[in-house]
Amino acid sequence: MDKRVIFAVAGSGKTTYIVDSLSRDKRSLIVTYTVGNYNNLCSKISEKFNGEWPENIWVMGYFTFLYRFCYKPFLADKLKARGIFYEKNPNNRLRQCDKAYYITSTGYIYSNRLALLIENTGSMEGLKRRLEKYFDEFIIDEIQDIAGRDFSFLEQLMTTNINMLFVGDFYQHTYDTSRDGNANKNLFDNFASYEARFISCGFLSDKTSLVKSWRCSPSICRFITENLGIEIYSNQNTEMNGEASDIIFISEQAQIDNILANPNIVKLHFRNSSKYGSGHRNWGDTKGEDHYQDVCVMLNKTTATKYTAGNLSELAPSTRNKLYVAITRAHGKVYLINE
Template identity: 45%
Template structure:
């Protein structure tokens, strides 16, 4: 059975690759992290087949974790009542105590459910369920799997079914969960990250989705140079990188409904066509994009050391810049302060 993780760049066609591999004669499970991507994948499947075929299942990760992995195996025995998506306040409770995994209302802590399945020796049964119902499993947004969830992913990859994990390491902006020091440094180093997959018997593919259909050569070169994140363009296409430094230019850009303005945070206070950097992940319908930098990132941009920003900021900035299908505008947020609404 083929087991592979495909490292992608932004706009390289991650969803298209998964959809293209689906067929009417193969039972497939697709697991993704965000609700946005869940809806997008369902839409693309319906575009291809006219409906969601009965042998193709799309699930968000926590629906898979609770509905497919936990409920058939432990629900009756443990008599729990759904999931608690708040962090537990009992870090010192021993693993042998169910209070570590379940709150006072009998809801399961979301960040420890994967560990509970391991502790109750459910992994072989989960693999067996995968083998019974599916020929192949696709996991999208794999870069966001963290904590115990990442360990579970590697454990179930040993099931006798095809396994394809797809993700962009540098688009890691959220975590499925965190629990203390478990996999705390997982995303600190891409080489060590790749090694975890290889050690689990999963082939690492860095070429299939290494070029972007969305971004121009100009934008790809900008990301390579400024963020030191390697990506290429599928087509030789030129656009512009435009640095805005005049208030009048900023005002014109703010008023332009055809250019989305992407902010690190609080985009809704600027009364324009806008989003936050992280929230724009997965969106593929923008033309020209304006990325708004705060004081620190603007200084780094001017000094040529933008790549040295903290990893989370750098990753979110990569997400924002790589939304551009056309030109990319860069502006200091101070030029847009006149449009910022008070709280």
Template identity: 45%
Template sequence: MDKQLILAVAGSGKTNHIINRLNLADNSLIITYTDTNYRVLRDKIIQKFNFFPQNITLFTYFSFLYSFCFNPLLSYEICAKGINFKEKPNQYTRKNTLNHYRDNSNRLYSNRIAKLLKEKNIFPAINQRISKYFDNLFIDEVQDFAGNDFNLLISLLGAKVAILLVGDFYQHTFNTSNDGNVNKDLYNSYDKYIEKLKETGIVIDNTTLNKSYRCSPTTCSLITNKLGIEINSHKTEPTNINIINDFEHAKSILANPIVVKLFYKEHYKYNCYSRNWGDCKGEDKYNDICIVVNKEIYEMLSENSVNNLTPTTKNKLYVALSRANNDVYILPNEYCKKLK
């Protein structure tokens, strides 16, 4: 069976690539991480077929874990009443005790469900279920699989179905889970990440989706030159990168209800049309955007300074910049603080 990982850039049509593979004959399982991307996939499936076909199954990752993996394969042995996404489990409980995986309300800790399935030797049974019910397995947002969930991802490659993984390494802004040192440094190095996946025998494709339909050549050049993330554009028309250094200009942009303001965090504290950098991943509805940055990043984007951001900050900034279909405004957060 073909097993392929397509490494894509922002706006290159990752979701559409999956949709184009779907038909009414093959049974297909699609897994994605975020609720936003789940909705996008669902809408595009309905748009393609004018209804949601019965031969296509779409899961968010944790719904897949709980409904497709845990419930039919382990619930007869372990009682559980849902998933605990908030409370962190005790790091010092032994892995052979239920307290290691379940809270006092019998909810499974989200970051240890995959670990529980592995410890109970359920991974092979999961692959058997996939092979029994489906012809194809598609996993979107593969760059967000971390901790114990990455171990499950690697195991899923053993299912006897055609497999397509799609993701953008540099859009790794969230983790499906964290658990101590389990795959802790997985996303610190692109090269090491690729080598780890190559060990599975999966075919890696970094050319099919290496151009953006969303971002202009101007925005792509900014991302490549300032962040060190290579991205090219299908577009030919240039756009504008506007470095704001005037308070009155800043006020007019902040008051503009059409231009979305993208903050590193806590966008809700500002009385304007806004989102956080990482949270806007998967969204493709913005024309002009305004990136609100601190002094360090402002200088980096407006001058010829080198990229020395942490991987997390760099990735979130990449996500934010790549939301632009048209012009980009760079706004120092000191102006926002005056209007807060």
């Protein structure tokens, strides 16, 4: 079996790579977490096949896959759950042998324990056979979103006897499918240990196929590599683009006012962007978006201090990742402004 995990960079064409690999000759199941990426996949697949959706290709959101494909065939008749409850169980004293550990009093399964429920009810071997029966390959887009109990669940599925392709950007980990206590709490602390989890399950690690960004200019890629410690290169030609793309710190008030007043430049904040109105977004919330020309990244106090000292690499991993997402949204210029 061909089992690979491709570690990509922002703007390198992750979704396009997956869609290009699809054909009418193999049964493919594609799973992704965010709604935006689900819609993007569906749009590109429809375009590839001239508006006709092939019957052999299935795209599912992660929890749709977990509930409909993994839970229902094995446990629906027995547990009769009514759906998924997207909140954590507030009672931490329950044991895993208690039904209430997984299911609310009104019959909904806690989203962060659905995968564990499937594991602990002895359904995994049957689930693997089910995957083998209906599909030739299992693909996950934005693999870095799979976290908590869900990653342990996925590790068990990795031994299924079908081809697998997982694609994602480790440093764009800004969302989690779930969190549950200390379960895989340190999964994203270190890239080498994260990569090793896949290798130990028989996966080949590919760190070269999608290492160049079609979106970001050479100067932006260089800034990210040198300041955030994230290795990223550009597919763009520096001489062709000239000064069309760059990353600039703005300190003059007149320039700041012009940028803030420009409705064509999105303003990205660390958090609480909603209080500024339309045209303002949070850094991490723009993950997967590809329609911005110029971007204004508002630096919060901590990030601005680190930037001035030349120590952006010392940011907390979650902050660094969100800043990376924000900077890499731009096809053109990136303006850095103290918030």
